[in-house]
Amino acid sequence: MTAVLSTHxxxxxxxxxxxxxxxxxxxxxxxxxxxxxxxxAGKSTFLxxxxxxxxxxxxxxxxxxxxxxGTATDRMVQKGIAIVPEGRRxxxxxxxxxxxxxxxxxxxxxxxxGGWTLARLHKLFPILSEKARxxxxxxxxxQQQMVAIGRALLCQPRVLLCDEISLGLxxxxxxxxxxALPEIRxxxxxVIVVEQDVGLAQSASDRLYCxxxxxxxxxxxxxxxxxxxxxxxxxxxx
Ligand code: ATP
Numbered sequence: 001m002t003a004v005l006s007t008h009x010x011x012x013x014x015x016x017x018x019x020x021x022x023x024x025x026x027x028x029x030x031x032x033x034x035x036x037x038x039x040x041a042g043k044s045t046f047l048x049x050x051x052x053x054x055x056x057x058x059x060x061x062x063x064x065x066x067x068x069x070g071t072a073t074d075r076m077v078q079k080g081i082a083i084v085p086e087g088r089r090x091x092x093x094x095x096x097x098x099x100x101x102x103x104x105x106x107x108x109x110x111x112x113x114g115g116w117t118l119a120r121l122h123k124l125f126p127i128l129s130e131k132a133r134x135x136x137x138x139x140x141x142x143q144q145q146m147v148a149i150g151r152a153l154l155c156q157p158r159v160l161l162c163d164e165i166s167l168g169l170x171x172x173x174x175x176x177x178x179x180a181l182p183e184i185r186x187x188x189x190x191v192i193v194v195e196q197d198v199g200l201a202q203s204a205s206d207r208l209y210c211x212x213x214x215x216x217x218x219x220x221x222x223x224x225x226x227x228x229x230x231x232x233x234x235x236x237x238x
Pocket of ligand 1: 014017019037038039040041042043044045046
């Protein structure tokens with residue numbers, strides 16, 4: 001089975017600094033993969049490289065087998081990848097609904113088609129309906145995260161990239177947000193979650209990759225990898 005998304009020897013640099021050293025990964029339809037690793041391991045860089053936000057060679061990223069590395073971000077969205085970025089990056093001077101409408105307009109402009117509508121999103125996160133007219137900055141962090149996820153879903157992705165969506169949120173809210181993942185996956189959308197909380201990453205995913213200093217140091221089924229394996233992969237065996 002061809003992976004919906006795969007990376008092949010993915011290398012990324014910020015000027016002279018090399019952040020990724022040949023990262024191989026794959027993600028299948030409807031699958032959830034977690035990416036764990038300490039601060040600075042390269043997780044966000046990995047997501048940015050896929051989204052065309054860093055220059056990478058064409059062959060290093062494939063979407064349904066097609067080489068797409070280095071493709072401009074809006075083209076990647078058009079091809080079915082959306083990101084919930086670290087820090088959410090919402091339009092804070094606008095209402096919840098207007099933020100979502102921007103995404104719907106973008107999806108319409110690029111011809112993205114799929115089953116995500118405002119009504120469906122309101123079923124997934126009812127608070128987005130209740131707060132439709134509220135300014136985004138008046139929302140709690142968790143509610144804002146729901147807007148950010150909603151905005152990505154309205155781009156009708158086949159692959160959803162989530163960058164630390166639990167960061168700074170209360171446990172109850174984190175559970176609420178992660179509870180949405182199965183429903184998202186049920187539509188066939190595959191998900192990569194970058195997650196600092198290892199237990200949460202394991203419980204929310206089928207497989208995981210652990211990164212250390214720009215390399216994958218562990219990969220396996222999330223339910224099978226042991227605490228000891230993770231600890232070595234996370235901090236280095238030495
Ligand atoms: P975090 O959990 O802190 O976000 P991360 O695993 O996502 O960590 P990255 O943000 O991908 O790590 O960073 C990987 C490496 O690249 C780090 O050493 C970081 O300092 C470096 N880096 C990240 N962004 C830049 C940048 N814009 N310019 C230069 N170096 C950068």
